[in-house]
Amino acid sequence: MNAVQQKYAVVFPEYYFGQIFEAQQQPGTVAYSLETQLTLLQETVKEMARNGCKKVVIVNGHGGNNHLLPLFAQAQMASPRDYVVYVFGLPKLNVPGRPAVKTQNDQHAGETETSQMLIARPDLVHMDRADQESGADLKRQSLPDNVYTGIWWYARFPNHYSGEGAAANKELGAFDQKEWSRQIAAALKAIKADQESLKLQNQFFEDSQHPLDTKQ
Numbered sequence: 029m030n031a032v033q034q035k036y037a038v039v040f041p042e043y044y045f046g047q048i049f050e051a052q053q054q055p056g057t058v059a060y061s062l063e064t065q066l067t068l069l070q071e072t073v074k075e076m077a078r079n080g081c082k083k084v085v086i087v088n089g090h091g092g093n094n095h096l097l098p099l100f101a102q103a104q105m106a107s108p109r110d111y112v113v114y115v116f117g118l119p120k121l122n123v124p125g126r127p128a129v130k131t132q133n134d135q136h137a138g139e140t141e142t143s144q145m146l147i148a149r150p151d152l153v154h155m156d157r158a159d160q161e162s163g164a165d166l167k168r169q170s171l172p173d174n175v176y177t178g179i180w181w182y183a184r185f186p187n188h189y190s191g192e193g194a195a196a197n198k199e200l201g202a203f204d205q206k207e208w209s210r211q212i213a214a215a216l217k218a219i220k221a222d223q224e225s226l227k228l229q230n231q232f233f234e235d236s237q238h239p240l241d242t243k244q
Contacts, residue, residue: 030205031212035220038081043072047096050181051188069100077111082226083219087116087212091136094118108233112225116215119208126207127200131192133165138191143201158194161187 032039045068051057060068073084088097097115104113121140131139145153168183184190235242 030209031216034209034213035216037085037216037220040072040076043069045069046090046093048090048092050092050178053182053186054188065096066100066103070103073111073113074109077109082111083114083222084111085114085116085216085219088118091118105229105232108230110226112222112229114215114219114225116212119204119211121204121207123207126203127197129200130195133163133191135190136163136185137189137193138163139193139195140191140200140204142193142196143198144204145201146196146198147201147205153196155194155196158192158196161189163187163189163191163193165190 029039031037045060045065047062047065048057048059052059069086073086076084086097086100088094094117097117101113101115129139134140142153142155142158163185165184166186169177169180171177181188
């Protein structure tokens with residue numbers, strides 16, 4: 029909401045139906061099938077477009093969607109449509125002026141995310157419990173960096189906790205939330221000014237009907 033105060037946009041209600049297979053061992057996890065996730069997201073953006081939103085921006089807030097959302101955006105090329113889907117990924121927060129992060133391992137519910145929650149939803153943060161579980165990297169796989177397997181997260185962080193939440197502080201959280209909003213607002217400005225993507229998309233769908241006419 030802070031971002032659209034800087035650059036106006038229609039905000040769809042929070043969307044919770046993302047990729048979370050890697051946390052199914054944790055109580056309370058609701059992991060919809062991949063087919064359901066993609067179908068529901070497609071139906072949602074289709075209905076948004078039918079109601080006049082011809083530029084649909086999906087703002088990612090979860091690392092588990094880092095592969096899902098680009099795949100979804102790429103899948104828009106499967107058939108013609110009169111709208112464009114844009115994906116805004118997780119922000120790049122390592123920018124000048126950012127308070128120092130004290131911990132090296134800092135991913136899920138670690139120093140950064142807990143700091144952000146101290147600003148966004150302080151009522152949900154219980155700092156007195158922050159050191160009750162270990163967020164250490166167990167390093168239970170030995171594979172090259174360019175080899176991917178879906179079990180990687182469980183192999184490293186079976187508690188679904190990565191880092192040290194006890195190191196969180198409001199100064200870091202406030203900086204990150206402000207910078208995140210600034211980056212979203214900048215993306216909205218560029219997307220609102222974009223006049224090429226839909227033209228190129230329409231040209232692509234036309235060209236794809238006559239692939240043998242494409243110059244080689």
